[in-house]
Amino acid sequence: MNVLATIDATWFDLDKLNVLVALVILSALILYFIYHARRGKALFVRRIPGLESVEEAIGRATELGKPMLYVSGIGGAGDVATIAAMNILGYVAEQVAHYDTDLLVPCIDPVVMTIEQELVKNSYTRAGRPENYKEDNVCYLTGEQFPYAMAVSGMMVREKPAANFFMGSFAAESLILAEAGAATGAIQIAGTSAEHQVPFFIVACDYTLIGEELFAASAYLSREPLLLGCLKGQDYAKLVIIVALLAGIALLTVDACLPSEFSQWFVQLFASAGG
Amino acid sequence: MRAKLPMLICMVTGALLLLQFFVPHPFVQDTLLEWISNSAMIVGVFALAIGLASLLHMHGNKIKRRLPGWGFSVITLVTAAFVATIGLLKPAWGPTVAREQYVQCEPDLHGSIRTTRVVRVVHTLFGFDPQSSTTNVLIGAAIMPVRANRTPLYSWYFTYVHSALVSTTFCLLAFYMLTAAYRAMRIKSWEAALLMVAAVIVIIGQVPADQFVPLGHINGVSTFEWLKQLIMDYPNSAAKRSIIIGVALGGLATGIKILTGIERPYLGGGD
Numbered sequence: 001m002n003v004l005a006t007i008d009a010t011w012f013d014l015d016k017l018n019v020l021v022a023l024v025i026l027s028a029l030i031l032y033f034i035y036h037a038r039r040g041k042a043l044f045v046r047r048i049p050g051l052e053s054v055e056e057a058i059g060r061a062t063e064l065g066k067p068m069l070y071v072s073g074i075g076g077a078g079d080v081a082t083i084a085a086m087n088i089l090g091y092v093a094e095q096v097a098h099y100d101t102d103l104l105v106p107c108i109d110p111v112v113m114t115i116e117q118e119l120v121k122n123s124y125t126r127a128g129r130p131e132n133y134k135e136d137n138v139c140y141l142t143g144e145q146f147p148y149a150m151a152v153s154g155m156m157v158r159e160k161p162a163a164n165f166f167m168g169s170f171a172a173e174s175l176i177l178a179e180a181g182a183a184t185g186a187i188q189i190a191g192t193s194a195e196h197q198v199p200f201f202i203v204a205c206d207y208t209l210i211g212e213e214l215f216a217a218s219a220y221l222s223r224e225p226l227l228l229g230c231l232k233g234q235d236y237a238k239l240v241i242i243v244a245l246l247a248g249i250a251l252l253t254v255d256a257c258l259p260s261e262f263s264q265w266f267v268q269l270f271a272s273a274g275g
Numbered sequence: 276m277r278a279k280l281p282m283l284i285c286m287v288t289g290a291l292l293l294l295q296f297f298v299p300h301p302f303v304q305d306t307l308l309e310w311i312s313n314s315a316m317i318v319g320v321f322a323l324a325i326g327l328a329s330l331l332h333m334h335g336n337k338i339k340r341r342l343p344g345w346g347f348s349v350i351t352l353v354t355a356a357f358v359a360t361i362g363l364l365k366p367a368w369g370p371t372v373a374r375e376q377y378v379q380c381e382p383d384l385h386g387s388i389r390t391t392r393v394v395r396v397v398h399t400l401f402g403f404d405p406q407s408s409t410t411n412v413l414i415g416a417a418i419m420p421v422r423a424n425r426t427p428l429y430s431w432y433f434t435y436v437h438s439a440l441v442s443t444t445f446c447l448l449a450f451y452m453l454t455a456a457y458r459a460m461r462i463k464s465w466e467a468a469l470l471m472v473a474a475v476i477v478i479i480g481q482v483p484a485d486q487f488v489p490l491g492h493i494n495g496v497s498t499f500e501w502l503k504q505l506i507m508d509y510p511n512s513a514a515k516r517s518i519i520i521g522v523a524l525g526g527l528a529t530g531i532k533i534l535t536g537i538e539r540p541y542l543g544g545g546d
Contacts, residue, residue: 010300011299011300012297012298013297019296020297026527027527030527030528031535034535077541080530083533083538084529086541087540090540110322110323110324110325110326110329111318114322114325115540115543117543119543121543122543136333139330139333140325140326140330146441146444146445147440147441147444150444158343158344172448175448175452175455176451178455179454193525193526195515195518195519195522199459202459203455203458204458210518211518211519211521211522212518212522214525215522215526215528216525226537227532227537230528230531230532230537231528233528234524234525234527234528237527237528238520238524241524
C-alpha cells in the first residue's frame with residue numbers, strides 16, 4: 001500500500017487531480033463540437049464589431065494610400081495570445097495583398113519575426129500577389145519592451161499609417177502605443193488577453209477585442225467549420241463554469257446559515273494546488 | 276513531410292509540457308524540463324542572429340538608399356555596434372563608480388582610535404570618478420588599500436544610459452494616462468457618467484483625503500476608502516475575472532487546436 005502511495009506521489013500529483021478532470025471535461029466539450037463541425041452542422045457566431053471593422057480599416061488605408069501597421073504584442077512565439085495574433089495577421093495580410101498597400105509588422109522577438117515573415121509571404125502568395133511582398137516590412141526592432149514601444153511609436157509618427165492593429169500580449173507599453181497611434185489619427189483596432197491592458201485599449205482605440213474575442217478571431221474571420229466548432233465548444237465550456245459558479249454561490253450562501261461538510265468539500269474541489 | 280515534421284515536434288513538445296504539470300517525478304521535473312529549456316535556448320540564440328541580420332538588412336538598406344530618416348538608422352547601427360563591443364571588453368577596463376572610503380571614529384575608552392571601513396558609492400558625472408586612485412590607509416595595525424571599484428563598461432552603460440532611457444519612457448505613461456483618462460471620462464452617456472463617478476471615488480479613496488476633509492468612517496476606514504475597496508473588490512473583480520475565465524478557455528481551445536494540428540500558424544500559414 002505504501003509502495004503504491006509512493007508511486008502515485010512520484011508519477012502523479014494527486015493535488016492536481018481536479019485540474020486534470022476539469023481539463024478533460026473542457027477539452028472533451030471542445031473536441032465534441034469540432035467533431036460536430038466536421039459533419040457540416042451550421043453554427044451561429046455572434047457579431048464581433050472589432051473584427052467586422054478589419055475590412056473597414058484596410059479599405060481606409062487603401063483609399064488614403066498609406067501603410068498599415070500590425071503589432072503582435074511583446075509575447076514570444078509560445079504565447080497563446082501571440083499565436084492568436086498571428087492567425088489574424090494571416091487574414092489581414094491576405095486582404096492587404098489584394099491592394100497595393102504596405103503592411104508594416106515590427107517585431108520584438110526574432111522567432112516571431114521569422115514566423116510572421118513566412119506568414120505574410122504565404123498570405124501574399126495565396127492572394128496571387130507575391131510580388132507585392134516586401135521582406136523589410138516585417139522586421140525585428142529590439143528585444144526590450146520600452147525601446148520597442150518607442151521604436152514603434154517613432155514608426156507611427158514617421159510613416160503615418162492609416163490603420164493600426166495591436167493584437168496579442170501587451171503590458172505597460174499598450175497605452176504608449178495606442179496613444180501615439182491615436183495622435184496620428186489612424187483607425188485603431190486592438191485585442192489582448194491581458195485584462196489589465198484592456199481599459200487602456202478601450203479608451204485609446206476605435207475597436208477593442210476583449211480577452212477571448214482575440215482567440216475567436218481566426219474562427220470568426222475564416223468561418224472555417226472546424227474552428228467554429230472549437231468556438232462553440234468554448235462557449236459550452238463557459239456554460240459549465242457558470243453553472244459551477246452559481247452552484248458554489250448557492251452552496252456558500254446556504255453554508256453561511258447552515259454549515260455543512262458538503263459545501264466545504266465542494267469549495268475544496270475547485271481549490272488548485274497551484275503550479 | 277515539410278509540414279508534418281514541425282507539426283509532430285509541436286505536438287510531442289506540447290504533450291510533454293502538459294505532462295510535466297501533473298508529474299512531479301524528478302526525471303520529468305529536472306531532466307526533461309532542462310532538456311526542453313536548453314533546446315529553447317539554442318533556438319533563441321539562432322533566432323537572435325536572424326534578428327540581428329534583419330536589423331542590419333533593414334537599416335543598411337535605408338542608409339544605402341538614403342531613404343527618409345536614414346540618419347536614425349545610422350544611430351541605431353552605431354549604438355548596436357557600440358553595445359556589442361563593450362560587452363566584449365574586460366570588466367577591469369570599466370569606469371570607477373564606487374570607492375571604498377574610510378571613516379575615522381572617536382577614541383574609545385582605551386584611547387585608541389578605531390577606523391571603520393565603509394563602502395560608499397561615489398556618484399560623479401555619469402558614474403565617472405576623475406579622482407579615483409589607489410592609496411593605502413592605516414586601520415588599527417593593518418595597512419589597507421583603498422580600492423577604486425571598477426564596473427564593467429556594459430554595466431555602466433546599462434545603469435547610466437539604458438535604464439535611464441527606459442525609466443524616462445515608462446514615465447511618459449503618466450502623461451498618456453492623463454490624456455486617456457480625459458478621453459474616457461468625458462460625460463457623453465450615462466455609462467461614461469458612471470465611469471467618471473467610480474473613477475473619482477477610487478482616486479479620492481486612494482489618497483488620505485480624510486485628513487483634510489472630514490468625510491466620516493465606515494468599518495474603521497474613511498468613507499471613500501471603504502467605497503473604493505467596494506468598487507475594486509466587487510464590480511471590478513467580477514469584470515476582470517470574467518475576462519480571465521474567457522482568456523483561459525480561449526487559451527485552452529487554442530492549445531487543443533495546435534496540439535491537434537487544426538491551427539498551424541508556426542508553419543507560417545503554409546501547408
